[in-house]
Amino acid sequence: MKGTDFVKLIDTTRCTACRGCQVACKQWNEMPGLRTRNRGSYQNPPDLEWNTWTLVRFQEHENGDGVLQWLFRKDGCMHCTDAGCVKVCPSGALFYTEFGTVGIDRTKCIGCKECLFACPFEVPKYDRATDKVFKCDLCYTRLREGLLPACVKSCPTGALTFGAVDTMLKTAYARVEDLKQDGHPDANVYGDKFVGGTHVLYVLGEKPEIYDSLPQKPAVPLTVIAWKDFLKPLSLLAAGGVILGSFLHYIIHGPKSPDENGDRDAT
Amino acid sequence: MKKGMIKATDAFERIVHWSLAISCIVLMISGLGMMFHSLNFLAVPVGGLKNLKLIHNFTGLFFIASLFFAVLMWWREAGVFEFPEDAEWIKVAGGYLWHVDSVPEVGKYNPGQKMFFLAVAIFGAAMAVSGLMMWFPLSFGAGLVRFMYFLHALGFVVIFAFFFVHLYLGTIGSPGSLPAMTSGWVTRAWLMKQHPKWLKETEHKGRLVVYGKEPAPREGQGHHA
Numbered sequence A: 001m002k003g004t005d006f007v008k009l010i011d012t013t014r015c016t017a018c019r020g021c022q023v024a025c026k027q028w029n030e031m032p033g034l035r036t037r038n039r040g041s042y043q044n045p046p047d048l049e050w051n052t053w054t055l056v057r058f059q060e061h062e063n064g065d066g067v068l069q070w071l072f073r074k075d076g077c078m079h080c081t082d083a084g085c086v087k088v089c090p091s092g093a094l095f096y097t098e099f100g101t102v103g104i105d106r107t108k109c110i111g112c113k114e115c116l117f118a119c120p121f122e123v124p125k126y127d128r129a130t131d132k133v134f135k136c137d138l139c140y141t142r143l144r145e146g147l148l149p150a151c152v153k154s155c156p157t158g159a160l161t162f163g164a165v166d167t168m169l170k171t172a173y174a175r176v177e178d179l180k181q182d183g184h185p186d187a188n189v190y191g192d193k194f195v196g197g198t199h200v201l202y203v204l205g206e207k208p209e210i211y212d213s214l215p216q217k218p219a220v221p222l223t224v225i226a227w228k229d230f231l232k233p234l235s236l237l238a239a240g241g242v243i244l245g246s247f248l249h250y251i252i253h254g255p256k257s258p259d260e261n262g263d264r265d266a267t
Numbered sequence B: 001m002k003k004g005m006i007k008a009t010d011a012f013e014r015i016v017h018w019s020l021a022i023s024c025i026v027l028m029i030s031g032l033g034m035m036f037h038s039l040n041f042l043a044v045p046v047g048g049l050k051n052l053k054l055i056h057n058f059t060g061l062f063f064i065a066s067l068f069f070a071v072l073m074w075w076r077e078a079g080v081f082e083f084p085e086d087a088e089w090i091k092v093a094g095g096y097l098w099h100v101d102s103v104p105e106v107g108k109y110n111p112g113q114k115m116f117f118l119a120v121a122i123f124g125a126a127m128a129v130s131g132l133m134m135w136f137p138l139s140f141g142a143g144l145v146r147f148m149y150f151l152h153a154l155g156f157v158v159i160f161a162f163f164f165v166h167l168y169l170g171t172i173g174s175p176g177s178l179p180a181m182t183s184g185w186v187t188r189a190w191l192m193k194q195h196p197k198w199l200k201e202t203e204h205k206g207r208l209v210v211y212g213k214e215p216a217p218r219e220g221q222g223h224h225a
């Protein structure tokens, strides 16, 4: 089943870091809040966790002119078109939905943790207690009912919007143009240029390399590609070749049988 | 049993062989069940993929133990190439592929068997190390773990292919071989064809155990472990 691809657009320049999305995500997905420590930052918890699927990152950044900026970036699964996690998942727990997003069926998850190492964004997180992996599924249950993802629904500033991929790309690029006119020469769209295009797009006010924990050239790891696209089919080819070769050997050359009179005087 | 049969392997050797073989087969089947979505159904009899994973992991431990004994037992006879006879054997592919008037006589294991042994030993060890790290991936660096997934897949490619070579040559491809790993007793004719040098040397040393004859001075010449 292939419908229209949908995209969540995160306009970081409109985000006020109210963290409404973070709370809405926990509420809808019934994830517990666990006690954390004050580390002197509003960024809490410090990173994505099995129970925290989206997180607003707070970053103090001094630009070239000595101006201090406070950058906010809502982090979470990027819903890749070419998703490393789906590629490695042995059970089919991670899957592409009809919206082009990446869903997760935790009843199928066997806790192998392979996706943790295949994701270019370090998104999936493992919970030891349940032996399962957790990540944002872009509110698959809500999308199927025609509702907006919980984070988008909760966003009061319009930093989060959701819609069909073409519309959102146009919106994103139009916004970047506006920002450039408006004194943000480095504004850019992040997400459409790698891993087949992500179903989460950013409008960034600064260059991608400025942002914490944001890979500049995210890609499915080479080892994963070698493993899944090369060695996996090769294993069948090689074994098949051996079986065919043995058969041909048997009918053409014949088995290596002992000589009829193979006593001690033979040879 | 017929008179004149010759003892080629001792019980310990055969136990190690079958421990390795059975664990290897279980690992391959359970591994395939996790590697290909189309083979996920292999997990149905054991109640799901999670159980298949557990079976795979614990069979892995059994495999590691078997591999340890196998290497200890066979590396001297099967792990070291002897020159020049092994090189000459390789030049004529042991007479397996085209007609050769007389195949160079090699030791107890021919270079083909040595290659098989080395493939199992080296890639088996690689499977052990990578498998253990894949079991507890959070204890290691991401780059290292990623490489281990790759290595595990590579080891599978090699072992899976070699498995069928071994299966063929241990059965219909070389009639008379199978008893070496079942009862341990083989025919003289088969030894003359497959391991003439070993036959002559062992006989010369008076260590050949022949069924129905006076027992040789020392039992079992399979391994020196």
Ligand code: SF4
Residues within 6 Å of the ligand: A076, A077, A078, A079, A080, A083, A084, A085, A086, A102, A118, A119, A120, A121, A122, A123, A124, A135
């Ligand atoms: S960001 Fe990571 S978890 Fe999300 S779809 Fe891509 S590979 Fe999968």
